[in-house]
Amino acid sequence: MKPAVLQALIFDVDGTMADTEEAHRRAFNLAFRQADLPWQWDRGLYRELLRVSGGKERIRHYWQSVQADVTPLDGTAMDDTIDQLHAYKTAAYERLVQDGLVQLRPGVQDLIKSARAAGLRLAIATTTSPVNISALLRLALGPDWARHFQVIEDASTAPKKKPHPQVYLQTLQHLGLPASAALAIEDSDNGLQAARAAGLATIVTPNAYTAHHDFSGATRVVADLRGVDIAQLRTWHAQARAPAAA
Numbered sequence: 700m701k702p703a704v705l706q707a708l709i710f711d712v713d714g715t716m717a718d719t720e721e722a723h724r725r726a727f728n729l730a731f732r733q734a735d736l737p738w739q740w741d742r743g744l745y746r747e748l749l750r751v752s753g754g755k756e757r758i759r760h761y762w763q764s765v766q767a768d769v770t771p772l773d774g775t776a777m778d779d780t781i782d783q784l785h786a787y788k789t790a791a792y793e794r795l796v797q798d799g800l801v802q803l804r805p806g807v808q809d810l811i812k813s814a815r816a817a818g819l820r821l822a823i824a825t826t827t828s829p830v831n832i833s834a835l836l837r838l839a840l841g842p843d844w845a846r847h848f849q850v851i852e853d854a855s856t857a858p859k860k861k862p863h864p865q866v867y868l869q870t871l872q873h874l875g876l877p878a879s880a881a882l883a884i885e886d887s888d889n890g891l892q893a894a895r896a897a898g899l900a901t902i903v904t905p906n907a908y909t910a911h912h913d914f915s916g917a918t919r920v921v922a923d924l925r926g927v928d929i930a931q932l933r934t935w936h937a938q939a940r941a942p943a944a945a
Contacts, residue, residue, distance in 0.1 A: 703877065703879035703880045703940050704880065705819065705880065705881070705882055705932065705933050705936040705937075706819065706820060706876055706880040706881065707819060707820040707821065707822060707849075707874055707876055707880060707881040707882070708810075708814050708819055708820075708821055708822070708881070708882055708884060708932070709821075709822045709823070709824050709867065709870055709881055709882070709883045709884065709894075709899070710807075710821070710822070710823050710824070710825075710883075710884050711823075711824060711825050711883070711884060711885045711886060711887075711890050712823060712825040712827055712831075712832055712835065712836075713825065713827050713831075713886075714886035714887060714906045714908065714909060715804070715884055715885055715886040715890070715904060716803060716804065716807050716835070716836075717801050717802060717803050717804055717807070717835055717839070718801065718802070718804060718906055718907075719801050719831075719835065720745070720749065720906065720907075720908045721742075721800075721907075721908075722792055722795045722796065722800045722801045723754070723788075723792060724740055724742065724745040725791075725795060725800075726788045726789075726791035726792035726795060727740055727745075727754075727757075727758075727788050728740055729787070729788070729791040730784050730785075730787035730788035730791055731784070733787045733791075734783070734784055734787060736784075738761070738765070740761075742908075745908070746908050746911075748760070748761060749887065749908055749909070750889070752826055752860035752861045752862070752889050753826055753854065753860040754785050754788060754789075754827075754828070755781050755782070755785050756860060758781050758784055758785065759777075759781055762777075762781075789828060789830055789831065792831060792834065793830065793831075793834040796834045796835055796838060797834070797838065801835060801838075802839070803839045804904065804906075804923050804924065805923045805924065805925040806923055806924030806925035806926065806927055807924055808839070808840070809924075810924050810927060810928075810929075811840075811847055813928060813929050814929060815847065817929045819929065820849050820874060820876075821847055821848045821849060822848055822849060822850040822851070822852070822870050822873075822874055822881075823848050823850070823851045823852065823853070823870075824852050824857075824866045824867050824869075824870040824883070824894075825852070825853050825854075825866065826853065826854050826857060826860045826861055826866055827853060827854055828853065828854045828855065829853050829854070829855050832851070832853055849874065850870050850873040850874050852866045852869050852870045852873070853866075856869065857869055860889075861887075861889040861890050861892070861893035862888075862889045862890075862892035862893045862896065863893060863896075864893045864894070864896035864897040866893065867883065867893055867894055867896075867897035867899060868897050871897065871899075877898075878897055878898030878899050879898070879940055881899055882899065882900050882901070882902060882918070882932060882935075882936050883897075883899040883900070883901040883902070884901070884902050884903075884904065884924070885901055885902070885903050885904075886903060886904055886905055886906055886909050887905075887909045887912055888909070888912035888913050888914065890903075891903055891912075891914055891916065891917055895916055900918040900935070900936055900939035900940060901916075901917050901918055902917070902918055902919050902920075902921065902927075902932070902935065903917040903919070903920045903921075904920075904921055904922065904923050904924060905920065905922075918935050918936070918938075918939040919935050
């Protein structure tokens with residue numbers, strides 16, 4: 700039996716399409732300041748907090764780590780506070796993106812163009828919020844950025860955060876493709892685990908916040924997508940799928 704032919708690329712967003720994490724860190728700190736909280740996330744701490752997927756989940760995790768008795772508080776009140784902090788943070792992040800702090804990583808825009816020209820289908824599978832995606836890609840790809848992607852799954856449609864595979868399973872379902880026909884592009888161990896749990900071969904492009912992660916099981920780990928063309932992706936995909944098809 701021949702291995703499945705590559706038909707789609709599925710991109711993670713934060714850290715993969717763009718080096719967003721430093722902007723996110725700064726936005727969290729601006730939100731804490733706006734709320735008069737004495738919290739400050741430095742780079743080392745934020746690197747560890749990225750183990751927790753999702754902005755609201757990250758705030759909750761940190762809050763409970765610095766105030767162990769926070770859990771007896773009224774659940775609704777805590778949720779409301781986290782929602783407000785996350786709203787402050789989202790607004791701050793959008794301002795930082797508009798100020799030019801975040802750029803697409805090397806090779807991403809070229810790969811999107813070449814993939815479309817080659818007839819590959821493109822999708823986004825992220826657990827960040829829709830407004831964060833739009834803020835970034837509207838600036839990088841133009842106001843009609845969404846037309847590049849046949850499927851966009853995000854925190855609003857896939858609430859179970861990576862490493863849970865929900866976002867990838869839903870992306871494949873909406874693409875109407877088996878996992879064997881697609882290739883995921885990720886930057887973190889949580890993302891890699893989510894993609895692999897959905898059955899996807901996965902290319903990993905680490906960044907400064909994820910370079911220390913364990914990427915065992917990745918199809919390839921490359922510094923960035925600069926110089927990675929469709930022919931190379933087809934080869935890596937075929938090599939990854941060949942054992943299952945043998």
